[in-house]
Amino acid sequence: MMDELRELYQEVILDHGKNPRNFRHPDDANREAKGENPMCGDRFMVYLKLKDGVVEDVAFQGRGCAISTASASMMTEVIKGKTEAEAKALFETFHDLCTKDDHDHGDHGPVDEDAMERLMVLSGVRQFPVRVKCATLAWHAMNAAIEGEDKASSE
């Protein structure tokens, strides 16, 4: 198997893709937003429980490819317990990770370095431009939910 594919589909991604974490609809969620990729038909709902500006719970449901499912799953793990500002900073920084070379990354405020390190496994999508939307789909929905929108605007 080619190196590029191993880079894209690392074990962690295959694991999260097959066994997504927080794949549920929390009863007490107070925000939700849909993320949809019209090209491939992937569709996620991201649920948030926000309290006093903190993400107390985050979960998702829907259908998607290994990349989008793994990214959604890992997102729920790193976003939980973050403030809205921290979650948004992670979204922006993660977006840069998927789309830009290292030296072009912007400054999006203080960001959880450990979380970014875990998310590094998804940076392989940079070599596969058509797959970037897969990796960022649930993140856009999460960001929309924080903003109080009910769906992620398509880019």
Add this chain to the structure above:
Amino acid sequence: MDTQITLPTFDVERVRADFPILSRTVHERKGKPGKPLVYLDSAASAQKPRQVIDAMTRFLEEDYSNIHRGVHFLSQTATDQFEEARRKVARFLNAPSERNIVFTRSATEAVNLVAHSYGRTFLSEGDEIIVSVMEHHANIVPWQLLQMDKGIRIRVVPVDEHGVLDLNAYEDLLSDRTKLVAMTHCSNVLGTVTPAKIIARMAHERGVPVLFDGSQAAVHGVVDVQDIDADFYIMTGHKLYGPTGTGVLYGKYDLLKKMPPYQGGGDMIESVSFEGTTFKAPPARFEAGTPAITEVIGLGVALDYMEKLGREAIAAHEHDLLQYSTQQLSQIDGLRVYGTAPGKGPIISFTLEGVHPHDLGTIVDQYGVAVRVGRHCAEPLMERFGVGATARASFALYNTRAEADALVESVIAVKEFFGA
């Protein structure tokens, strides 16, 4: 006495040599050689033979000019070649005359032309249009726009598990309210070829005109619009080994004649004044503005190319590839083919259990295999089969059994990769 039947031979290697792009490799990196291209996405758009590329280059280098307006030498030459392409399209469809052939920019534009011009003039609130659940979005959304505008209803003919059109349901849907049937002649997802002649006859018994979307059907078989008795027939040039920017609307002349213009502009008028403008007769009436001159001429050459190879020989070759590939793919555990109608076109939509089609597409691409993944602009059909997306391999006159093998090997690699 020994009788020997000589079958017409289809020399696919010679055919491949006509398509420059097929000799390229993909994913060459860091000194590692690339993979030979295995192009199985012709249902999205077909590659172009050297003959088409050369004809367009030659036209641009030697004869290019605007058409239908100049008195000068080049304008006449260009007009002649453009109108010759119209005659070629007419012959390709066995249309009674080139007057029946309207050039559009795409098949999508051709459907929109009928929806706009015919639909807005002859349909009103409560009228119904019948389509099938297999339609490409291009044969759904224009009617929905008409629905928003006119309050018409769209009725949908279902298919069975194999993807065969339910003719009984079609018959039940036909009523006094039906004012148009707009149906695919070959599904771009399932490959199902619809019984166009029967569909048309059943509609005509009620005086209802029929439009066929032949975007796929015209590529894979011989289409005779007079035999089918189609009222409108639509094709797209880029799937017929011709250039993009070329669509074809065939229409019965008495229908075209009573339809108002779709777009206004140059080349479609007889005279213009601010008191009133009069329009040319069809097809010119529907060809406002400078058309894709070079591309239409290229399309004519593409049709020549297909005729020279023999459309029945092409169909036989593609059918062999379809059967062989279906058989090979079916041996893969967990692989499901969508669309198993008898006599289907060379299009195979499939899913692999435990693997999302998008992931499959990315991985087989690393092996040089180009397939389409997603919803194929046919979302209602995806819903019908309860699947979010499929992978689709489509075969063309230049594909080989070896390429089918490459597809199968790459799908097996996907399966191993995901442990599916």
